[in-house]
Amino acid sequence: MNKVIFIMGVSGCGKSTIGTLLAEELSIPFFDGDDFHPKENIKKMASGQPLNDEDRQGWLETLNTLATQQLAKNSCVIVCSALKQTYRDILSLDIKARTKWVFLSGSFNEIFIRANARKDHFMPSELLQSQFDTLEEPQNAFKVDVSLTPEQIIKKIKNKLMNTSEFGLFGLGVMGKSLCRNLANNGFKIAMFNRHVDGVEVDVAKNFKAEHPELSEAAAFDNISAFVNALETPRKIMLMVNAGKTIDYVIEDLLPHLSVGDILIDGGNSNYKKTKERFEYLKSKGIHFIGTGVSGGEEGALKGPSIMPSGDQEAYNNVKPFLEKISAKDQNNLPCCTYVGPEGSGHFIKMVHNGVEYVEMQLLAEVITILEASGHNLDEIANILETWKNTANSYLLEITIDILRTKECNDWLVKKILDKAGNKGTGNWTTIASAELGVPSTLIASALFARYTSFYKEERIQLHANFKSETISGLQLSSTEILEAYQFARIINHYQGFKLIAEASDKFSWNLNLSEIARIWTNGCIIRSTLMEALVEVFKETTNILTNSQLITSIKHYKPSVKKVVSQCVLNDITVSCLGESIQFFNGITTVDSSANIIQAQRDYFGAHTYKRNDDDGVKSHHTIWNKTN
Structure with missing residues (x-):
């Protein structure tokens, strides 16, 4: 799956240098966000005035359009300060799941020296403090210290981006195995986990990988920590285990290894009420939970099931490209997968x-x-x-x-x-x-x-x-x-x-x-x-x-x-x-006058439950003493 890699950080942190080297290393296009500033923005910064949010809006939208267009053809690297979360939201609009963030981090003094050393840049180093004041460090970015050499930074970024899996699947029963093959057949780099039980379930994931050529690039685990750490952040893990208490046990096993913003997807036949409870519980831990109905059986899971996800809409947008890609297609070639609604609505339907x-x-x-x-x-x-x-x-x-x-x-x-x-x-x-x-x-x-x-x-x-x-x-x-x-x-x-x-x-x-x-x-x-x-x-x-x-x-x-x-x-x-x-x-x-009037009379007789009348439009409640002899 094509990705856009945003290299972000304050001015002078080395974004352009790192971005250029990374793009060359990965053989993908490179774009410097500064090249897309309108003339008014450049003029304003050159005069010593910091940009405000209104100034940045159009510029950020232009970069989002650029990223979207590039993703249709290839991966790419874009460097952009992206100092606020709201800026990053605009940059990743509708492409969030295909966006990777690298944050170049350093101290003010270190970066101030670098900024002063730059020649012919339109932004004076005096504006650096305003950038540090604006900076909101991202939660889901790969953070790299700028004190490292460019070569070291590139190596770290490449190892992180190239050696992690995009999507994890926990539980290799019949449906889980078919979904793994479906994901792999659609070009996703996945990590697979199945528990180890001596003499009962041994090397299940590794053996399964060996049986199917399409899983040659998949990572196979029976250790939870290694499985979770093999996934890029925010982690996206689909649980394909038995509904009921097993889901709760798995969640508790995973929680110590997860980070804020990670996403768990329950793809089993869970009760919608329990899904709501788990949604609220994991929300308190900073973890997103998506209750997802999956229909199609073994063959559907392999060739394209109908998928019914619900929960937090923003979290769904992170997993949308994966679920929609592997789903069946309707007569108009649209995915048989849609965001159903909040809470446990996906499991309800x-x-x-x-x-x-x-x-x-x-x-x-x-x-x-x-x-x-x-x-x-x-x-x-x-x-x-x-x-x-x-x-x-x-x-x-x-x-x-x-x-x-x-x-x-x-x-x-x-x-x-x-x-x-x-x-x-x-x-x-x-x-x-x-x-x-x-x-x-x-x-x-x-x-x-x-x-x-x-x-x-x-x-x-x-x-x-x-x-x-x-x-x-x-x-x-x-x-x-x-x-x-x-x-x-x-x-x-x-x-x-x-x-x-x-x-x-x-x-x-x-x-x-x-x-x-x-x-x-x-x-x-x-x-x-x-x-x-x-x-x-x-x-x-x-x-x-x-x-x-x-x-x-x-x-x-x-x-x-x-x-x-x-x-x-x-x-x-x-x-x-x-x-x-x-x-x-x-x-x-389709009966206009049912026998329920008899039921209401009986209820009123033995329990004084009252009844409504046709001749007053059912407005008042009535009670009758039916047995006049008592």
């Missing part, structure tokens, strides 16, 4: 992503069950699903077709898989979050509980014997009707998922952009689909997809099919948890 994923998987499982009950074998079902790609394509549909076509010993492999569905907790968290926020994400709960039910295999066998089902009427369904029922349920699923995100955004003041979230889910992630692509445009107009005219038309068209499919499944004792819930929820959310 990843949690909801996984909840939507639970439903999409369950719906396909139900569809296959229905098609089997209709008399089709798995090869025939795969062929039917293949035709659905024209109108309902998705990543999960594609892999399900592959699964149905995979055989072992002339029989379908999926038939040999024990029907106990696992989960890692995110569906559970999504259901809990829905309850806490008062949002009816009923399909996610149904998909979750379907998995829980599947785990009671022994009890299911016993109860099947007690309540053996009998086919009553037989299924009389076309594949088109099943497809339309599937499409209906998928729209309701996406409505509920994005409704939950919208409600959380309002509740926590996150200001989430639903269209942008849908966009980064159009590629690289498990729930990418043609429906998701359509939602990118829908969410530019509304936060409620059931108010979109095209989706209203689709729902009306699909509704008869889902009613027929669910009804016939119920009559034939076929379990369709999510298909059934989709129409039940839809009927509930």
Whole structure:
């Protein structure tokens, strides 16, 4: 990755000399910031007047433009006094992650002698004191003592810049390894860490490096101190370890080795509440924390996942070039990575992503069950699903077709898989979050509980014997009707998922952009689909997809099919948890006068909880003594 190296310090510290030598050593272009001062600035300094911030503004912006243009072609060296942090912020605007700072430091007397020795410079040495008064020493710069010889200084700078890694990855599980290869394939110099456990995990990072040629320039460690010290500052470390307490243990292990301004990125499936806690805790230590959802599985992590970072926006700007470069690209070749919002919002939307994923998987499982009950074998079902790609394509549909076509010993492999569905907790968290926020994400709960039910295999066998089902009427369904029922349920699923995100955004003041979230889910992630692509445009107009005219038309068209499919499944004792819930929820959310008035009357009867009335616009609370005999 191209870099701009800013050599900074007060006038007379030797910036131009060091900059010129360094550029020659690295064979990259050199620019002296003084050459870009407007005539008015030079005239003012020559008259003995120091420049003010207004004088410098345009000059600094010019140098930022120069750096940005050069980065498109090559690395470069620019020398500039850059005495204040605000000046450095302007110089590095939009290129912060690709900016390296070298601070040439020395005493006033030492530099005053040097300044007096210069010939034909427009700034008199008398102004040096004003520069020392203005100087705000940078936190994230490589500091070099000007008392060293130029050759020594160049050697130090070169060793620091050339022998450190740009990005660190902590934890080499399946996802961590794929992300390392992805980063290396995209030209980043990385450091990799995996713990050492005698007899269990030994030389994991070194062995992994040896297995893949693209990692030849990567640095491999099993010592935390060496790993952290191998990274350029501010350090950028992505944690790819198990969610939960492990993250906290890793943070505590890293903290003694980190410096103020360093950045930790949690790329695991952490609970969004814990991410907020860790964000605040690390903020008190001067460390930035970015909670980041990553979707795509092993293949996505290698070839380009969907990435959902949140936290401090300025810290994100430091890691943006890395995350955006390794992410998947949408249909317009834009990265499927965006700054989501503050605190734990990135992990929240990843949690909801996984909840939507639970439903999409369950719906396909139900569809296959229905098609089997209709008399089709798995090869025939795969062929039917293949035709659905024209109108309902998705990543999960594609892999399900592959699964149905995979055989072992002339029989379908999926038939040999024990029907106990696992989960890692995110569906559970999504259901809990829905309850806490008062949002009816009923399909996610149904998909979750379907998995829980599947785990009671022994009890299911016993109860099947007690309540053996009998086919009553037989299924009389076309594949088109099943497809339309599937499409209906998928729209309701996406409505509920994005409704939950919208409600959380309002509740926590996150200001989430639903269209942008849908966009980064159009590629690289498990729930990418043609429906998701359509939602990118829908969410530019509304936060409620059931108010979109095209989706209203689709729902009306699909509704008869889902009613027929669910009804016939119920009559034939076929379990369709999510298909059934989709129409039940839809009927509930579109009912003007619900049965909740009965619930309110019951609550008032036994608990005096009061109720509102239709005939006074629900303004007052009322209570009735229902049993007049008491």
